[in-house]
Amino acid sequence: MTHTITRSYEDYETAAAVIENLGEAGISDSDISVVGRDERTNDNNAAEGAGIGAGVGGAAGLLAGLGMLAIPGVGPVVAAGWLAATAAGAVAGAAAGGLVGLLTSAGLSKEDANYHAETVRRGGTVVSVKAPDEHAATVERIMDGFSPIDRDTRLASYRTEGWTGFDENAAPYAGSTTSPGRPQFPVD
Template identity: 75%
Template sequence: MTRTITRSYDTYDQAAAAVEKLEQAGISSTDISVVGRDERAKDSNAAEGAGIGAGIGGAAGLLAGIGLLAIPGIGPVVAAGWLASTAAGAVAGAAAGGLVGSLTSAGVDEDEAHYYAETVRRGGTVVSVRAAQEYAATVEAILDGATPIDRESRVAQYRREGWTRFDETADPYVRGQAGI
C-alpha cells in the first residue's frame, strides 16, 4: 500500500534540502513532488515552464527539472514531480481544485490540502512523497528532520487572521498586504 506523506516548509531551501536527502536515501524522484515559492524565480515568466532548475537548487534529480507553474489563487510557483504535473493538468483544463484537488486526489485529507495550498500561497513550499509502507518511516523521518512548519500552530495563526480555507479565486498573497 502506498501512502502520501506531505510536509510544508517556510523556505524553498528547506524543502530542497529534504528532497535531496530523500533522493540520497533511495526514494525515487518519480515519487517526490515539490511546489512552492522561491524568490530567485519571482522575475521569471511562469508561462515559460521548465528550465530554471539549475538556477534554484539542484544539479541532479528532481530539483534539476524544476519549472514554473501559475496556480489560481497562488500565482507563480516553482514545481516538480507528480503533484506539479497533476496541478498543471488541472490548471490547463480549468478543473476546479488546482493544488487542493491534486493533493486530495493523492489521498491527502481535504482540510490538510487547504492548509498546504494556503501555505504555498503565503510563500511556503510543500514536499509530498508517495511512499510504499516499508519506506514510510524513512520518508517521515527525513521530512520531519528538515524542520517542517508545525501544522497545528500555523493553522491556528491563519485562523486568527480570519482564514477558513484556501480560496483559489483570491488574489495571490503579498507579504505586508493590509488585512493579512
C-alpha cells in the first residue's frame, strides 16, 4: 500500500534539505513533490525556477527540475514532482478546487489540504511523498527531523485571525510569515 506523507516547512531552503535527504535515503524523485513560495520568485522571473532549484541544493534531480506555476490564491510558486505536474495541468485547464483539490486528490483530508494550501499562500513550502509501506517510516523520520510546522498550532493561529479555510479567490499573501508587520508563527 502507498501512503501520501505531507509536511509543510517555513521556508524553501528547509524543504530543499528534506528533499535532498529523502533522495540520499533512496526515495525516488518520482515519488517526491514540492510546492512552495520562494522569496526570489515573482511574476516577472518565472523562467528562473530551475536556477533556484540548482542554487539551493542541485544534488537532488527533483530540485534541478523546478518550474514555476501561478496558483490561484497563492501566486507564483516553485514546484516539482508529481503534484506539480498535476497542478500544471489543473492550472492550464482551470480545474475546480485549485491547490486544495490537488491535495485532496492526493489523499489528504480537506482540512489538511486547506492547511497546506494556506501555508504555501503565506510563504511556506509543502513536501509530499508517495511512500510504499516499507519506506513510510523512513520518509516520516526524515521529514519530521527537519522541524515541519506544527499543523495544530498553526491552524489555531490561522483561526484566531478569523481564517476558516483556503480561499483561492483571495489575493496572494504579501510577504512571508516573518516579514515585518506580519504575524509571527512559532515553529513547533
